[in-house]
Amino acid sequence: MKKISDSTIRRLSKYYRTLSSQIEKGVSTISSNEIAQLNSITSAQVRKDLSFFGTFGKRGLGYNTEQLKDQIANILGLKKEWRVGLVGFGNIGRALLRYDEFKKQGFNIKAIFDNDPTKLGQQIDNLKIDKIEDACNVVAKEK
Amino acid sequence: MKKISDSTIRRLSKYYRTLSSQIEKGVSTISSNEIAQLNSITSAQVRKDLSFFGTFGKRGLGYNTEQLKDQIANILGLKKEWRVGLVGFGNIGRALLRYDEFKKQGFNIKAIFDNDPTKLGQQIDNLKIDKIEDACNVVAKEK
DNA sequence: TAGATTGTTAATCGATTAACAATC
DNA sequence: TAGATTGTTAATCGATTAACAATC
Secondary structure, X not given: OOOOOHXXXXXXXXXXXXXXXXXXXXOOEEOHHHHHHHOOOOHHHHHHHHHOOOOOOEOOOEEEHHHHHHHHHHHHOOOOOEEEEEEOOOHHHHHHHXXXXXXHOOEEEEEEEEOXXXXXXXXXXXXXXXXXXXXXXXXXXXO | OOOOOHHHHHHHHHHHHHHHHHHHOOOOEEOXXXXXXXXXXXXXXXXHHHHOOOOOOEOOOEEXXXXXXXXXXXXXXXXXXXXXXXXXXXXXXXXXXXXXXXXXXXXXXXXXXXXXXXXXXXXXXXXXXXXXXXXXXXXXXXX
């Protein structure tokens, strides 16, 4: 498989948001040129980016917004469940653990790490706080 | 002034971290090749990136770590004080407001915005929570 | 069919790298 | 001076864009 550049992936994620918002507005069909204008780039760029992954449009018509959004979600792995580790359990870490949007997007926090010895071993939601040094081992075990 | 690419800026910020950690280890001089290896890139890339902003090294010797770190800090605007607005005052927003590292890095939160009507007008640390719709106006007034 | 827009090739542009004279 | 490494030019590589045949 040919190497896909970072820039392409980043743009794909922008197209995804564009499609989401157009779908909310009730738009069911969109051209590469419309997507391009909404992202201040060229339509050739949009078509090129998509072409790395397949052919999703209809010549003369453009793209079905729902379908294209769905296909980009697949490309970006947005449908998968991800088991993730949280590193740092201070105020921000705690807030992130409670941030439901992650769960909704398929990111499930399955481990917590911190370097404060007084926090080690503490139990939160079935999770025990681990030493940061252990992070690599824990992740390796999951592979 | 010639346009500097995003990639260059992103790398500069990596060099900055590399220098910080080398300085901590007591390293006082570094070559473009050493910086490159620590960042998995070529030495030509490092020298090219720096060359957009001036000449910082000594031929035959390399770069003084302290000096180069300082000069990159200037390039990246790390010495400036920044007045910033916080958008969203839920759990994460609250944690970010209390995160001292921002203040230390020169980012001073001077306004808070949220879209929850029950939060509007609340007073936190001398700051009144504003409507998100007002964010652009508030920022514009600062310019 | 005529008009529109895709998917893709070829041309262009910009970023990375190799090479080397300058010089510490 | 000899060795090392910079700063910069020129060559290479890869990403963006223009152009257009295919086709809805």
